[in-house]
Amino acid sequence: MEAAAAGGTKPSEGFISADHEAEYRAFVEKHPDIEAVEFLLVDPNGIIRGKWAPGDSLKKAFQEGVNFPMSLHGLDVWGREVEETGLHIETGDKDGYCRATRGSLAIVPWAKRKTAQVLLQTFTPEGEPFMACPRQVLKHKVAEAHARGFFPVAAFELEFYLLDPSKEDSAGMPAPLGTGEGPDRLRMYGLDDLAENAALFDMIRDAADAQNLPIDTIIKEAAPGQFEVNLKHRADPLRAADDVILLRRIVMGCARAHGLTATFMAKPFIDYAGNGMHVHTSLLDGDGANVFAGADGRARLESAVAGLIKTMPESLILYINTWNGFRRITPGSYAPTHAVWAENNRSVALRIPVSTEENRRVEHRISGADANPYLVMAAIIQGMMEGIDSGAKPPPPVEGSAYDETADLGRELPDDMDDALQLASRSAFLDRALGPLLAKVYRDLKRAEIIAFWSEITPLERTTYL
Known part of the structure; x- marks a missing residue:
């Protein structure tokens, strides 16, 4: 349970902490006419699930918290129960308590009724953090x-892409803005x-201002209808990951x-270019x-x-x-294909951006924009800590393109979901990064999703072989 801040006052009876009580009371004083609330909970796939309530x-x-079945964290990307996770009917499909995360209570600006939203995290019936909940x-x-x-x-x-539902491409998918009339408008930057x-x-x-999300720049990206939103840094990785979840919701x-x-x-x-999620990370003392x-x-x-x-290879299934995400990992696409690093080079998986020493950081460039930011x-x-603990030395940084097939680029990353899952399953890294419960649940979910895709005959196969 999130404790009250050091030196804070004792919370009133029933409130999680003094900070939570103050946040709630300030909000309802400012918005006494709330008609509805949207309770938001993030599953291992990074998908927001939840419910609407008065x-x-x-x-x-x-x-005390809002009741949700803990099995919500054992759903695949389609929202189907994956029995192998062990979180469903075999447990009695127990409810847990899902409680507010600090700083997430906000108005939903696009709702027709006066609506609040709050991001939740899952606790067991005994009040302990439920360790299949990504935020926990x-x-x-x-x-x-x-x-x-x-x-x-x-x-x-x-x-992300902005699509026009009134126009469709040849596959029947909504077309990106800027297509369909003359040459495609890439208009990068x-x-x-x-x-x-x-x-x-x-x-x-x-909307970001109303929900306390620190948006920095908005950029036109490298494909028709593709844009990028950059968030300002936070000295709290939990809030930074919350920002990603809420920003995706705001944009949509x-x-x-x-x-x-x-x-x-x-x-x-x-x-066209894929959608990435780049993470800039540093460590303070x-x-x-x-x-x-x-120098040190x-x-x-x-x-x-x-x-x-x-x-990186054994954790790629998280990134x-x-x-679909593995289609993004292609040479020349600005999506990395090898576990390599460099200074000021956007073709690599790990870039050290140009900066002052005080702002020196790693830009982690491998994740898809739909990845779960908590797990990423x-x-x-975990990877940074293990490297620091062991005093590990990296290979030489890449010079030039990290897609140069004539260069020694080290270990190639899997370009297939099944290969990535097998690497993750043979390694104990996921258990160290996520804990044994979520590591098992995550592997079970990904295996079920792979089997589902293997079981589908694609339209291309039918048009080719029928």
Whole structure:
């Protein structure tokens, strides 16, 4: 259970903590006319699940909690029960208590009724953190880092497409904005596409302000209708991961309000760039100084990089968590194909951006935009810690393109979901990064999804062989 801040007052009877009570009371004082509340819970796939409830039920999330079956964390990407996880009927399909996360209570600007939303995390009936809940797992991982004297800082960047439902491509999918009339408009870093969609992006920024999400820049990306939103760094990886979940919801909700569809699918179009999730991570010491700064810091940074390189193949199933996501990993696509690093080079999996020493950090570039940010962050922290602990040395940084087949690029990353899962299953890294319960549940979910895709005959096969 999240404790009250040190030195804080004792919470009133029934509230989780003094901080939670203060957040709840300030919100209802500002918004006394709430008609509905949306309870949000994130499953291992990074999908928001939950329920709508009357406005007067909001208080429960800040007190005993809202009941949800703990088996929610054993659903595959289609929302189907995966019995192999051991979380379903064999347990009696028990309810847990799902309680509010600090800082997540906010208005839903695009809702027609006066609606609040709050992000939840799962506890067992006995009040213990349920360790198949991704947020609880990351909370535990951050606590481990803090106990070691390291305080992670993180900032996420997410790419997405805006699609026009009134236009379809040859496969019947909504077409990206900017296609269908003359040559495709890539217009990378162009301002015209931002200006043409200014009302939507203004709504996204306003919604982010209302929900306390620190949006930084919005960029036109490398394909028609593709954009990127960068979030400012937080010295709290939990809140940084929360920001990703809520930003995806904001973008999709605001796009819908403008008659468009937004998708964070990793590779929605074969001919265009995929959608990535880039994570900038550094570590602070107890005094708030970057442990990667200075000569000693440089050695520590390289050890962290070495740990991430060593563990990347067996943790790839966390970074690329969908069958579709592996279509994004192709040479020349700015999606990395090898576990390599470099300075100021966007073709690699781990980039050290140009910065002052005080801002020295690692940019982790492998994840798809639809990955679960809690699990991505947990694996990054674990990989960095293992590299630092062992004093590992990375291979030489890549010079030039990391897609150069004539160069010695080290270990190639799996380009197939089954291969990635087999690597993860033969390694104990997922157990160390996620804990044994979620590691098992996650492997079971991915195996069930792979089998489902193997069981499907594609339209291409039918048109070819019938």
